[in-house]
Amino acid sequence: MALNKITTEKVRERADIEEVVNDYVPLKKKGQNLWACCPFHNEKTPSFSVSPAKQIYKCFGCGASGDSIQFVMDVEGIGFNEAIKQLAQKYGIEIEEEKAATPEEIQAYNEKESLYIAQAFARDLFVKNLQSDEGKSIGLSYFKERGFNQHIIEKFDLGYALDSWDHLIKSAKSAGHSEEILLKGGLILQKEGESSRKYDRFRGRVVFTIHNLAGKPIAFGARILTQDKKQPKYINSPETAVYHKSDVLYGIYQAKQAIRNEDNCYLVEGYTDVISMHLSGIENVVASSGTSLTENQIKLIKRFTDNVTVLYDGDAAGIKASLRGIDMLLEGGLNVKAVVFPEGEDPDSYSRKVGAKEFQQYLSQHARDFIAFKIDLFAKDASGDPIKRAEIVRQVVQSISKIPDPLIRTEYVKESARLLEVEEGIVMTELNKLLLKTQKDAYFKKKEQENVDSPTPVENLLPEGKKEGGAKQALALQEREMLRLLVNYGFEKVSDELHVCEYLFQETNELKFETPVNQKILKLYKKALKQGVLPEPGYFLKLEDSEIKKVVIDMIAPKHEMSVNWEERHQIYTQRETDDLPKTLYAGILRLKRRVLKKMLDETIQKMKSAGEEEIPELQQVYMELKQFQVQIDRQLGTVIST
Structure with missing residues (x-):
């Protein structure tokens, strides 16, 4: 059922991007923006940026971007209407519907x-x-x-x-x-x-x-x-x-706030384990409900914390059989600890046996890093047996190899070498062997899949085909750059009487954009001007066209911010494009025209290859004129070599 536009607009006005995102991932302020590890892909260094001023988010790792509504759609895996309804409920907005759906x-x-x-x-x-x-x-x-x-x-x-x-x-x-x-x-x-x-x-x-x-x-x-x-x-x-069972963790609704507050998630197996821990005053706990962990469940945990403590029943054979879960957690970029209960006990039985206070103390005192936990698990079997000790090294290295962060991997190599009483170089050599094999396997699997999904036509391997694709991409990027200047600075003035948008349109009026999405944005901008609307970034972010919204967010979300300390504390001044806006605009226009000329030159060369003798002189003349224009632009840009 389609939603009334009034409802949608009320949600847009009320749904603060910081509040919405902070319900799922903890944000930390850095500069003017807020940052976190992206909830949509695994990473250790935060590349997910939230701009309260612009009311947008942008991940510089995976490219995810949007406003508060798009975020809820992506993070919950729901449609536009459902996201609006969820946000409306959060902010106490009455929902009105229209009968416009198919x-x-x-x-x-x-x-x-x-x-x-x-x-x-x-x-x-x-x-x-x-x-x-x-x-x-x-x-x-x-x-x-x-x-x-x-x-x-x-x-x-x-x-x-x-x-x-x-x-x-x-x-x-x-x-x-x-x-x-x-x-x-x-x-x-x-x-x-x-x-x-x-x-x-x-x-x-x-x-x-x-x-x-x-x-x-x-x-x-x-x-x-x-x-x-x-x-x-x-x-x-x-x-x-x-x-969808693979996307759900039992108790996540009751636990999500506690997980964020404690910055740790206890992972157990069953329903009663979760409930018993709540009775013991521990609420940051979820269960896989007796099934093997999945990637989506791990991503769900990572929305709220980077730290997981896995609780195991006191059964060595069962623990060894479930160690794959630890490797998956490590691979998902989580920091993993483990707690093993006494033999015959599980979180439910042990919490009821010893009481809440002693149970909490047990968890605190027995939480061990996964390296020490894994070594202890196999140590008794390997006592005095060099072959089994070598197998422990391989088991530990297998887990270390799953960690995506190379610095953390290096630290774990040092720690495991110390605990295993072997040379650090031996552990590192084994790790490098495994990493190399994993990379090679992944590479060949990817190539094999690419050949199956889309076998490469022979003509695509020719240099000219490659050049043509590169030229189109370069032109699209330059079109995008002009739009970026238009969207960000359109209503600033380059002179007393001329606005940026007027200047750009005058200089590029004869040019036609080649990329469909760029064409749409330019058309919408001009249409808005005719209607007397100021098409600032927010104008495009209100559209339901997700492709346009993504492109505009890419234009307005800077990856890096200049620290205010550079100027205020250290008196180090850097040049910004707004310091000399006319120069920035002029250079952008020249680069766009140069890319258009390059495309026309390539097309002229292709025509000469298939033209008859009587057509060649005229095409050569066209080519030389185009080349002269390109040389003039290169001189103004300060380009030494024309390509």
């Missing part, structure tokens, strides 16, 4: 919204069931037995599914939910071979609600309490349009 869009939107509503209904029903006689005697008594108080039960939306084949389906249909949505949401099942036989997925189980980052219920995990060996201990919701 039937297909309306259907897709309505279906997704219906799934969210159906999941919320199921959550409410499961919670309500705890107050039934069956729910009290089975579900509530189980939670109380585990020490879960009413506050925790409400905080995590814990519930109970009655031991009935159709309690949910009947209740949902009475409330107006269709069987189709209940099926698509994974709340009911359909018996094979019987088109009309449908029944509840969750029956006779305690229910754990799974929330998305915004706190909406999107799925459920359910545990059986009887000793029925024919049924699995846990069953979970299937993948749906609103639930």
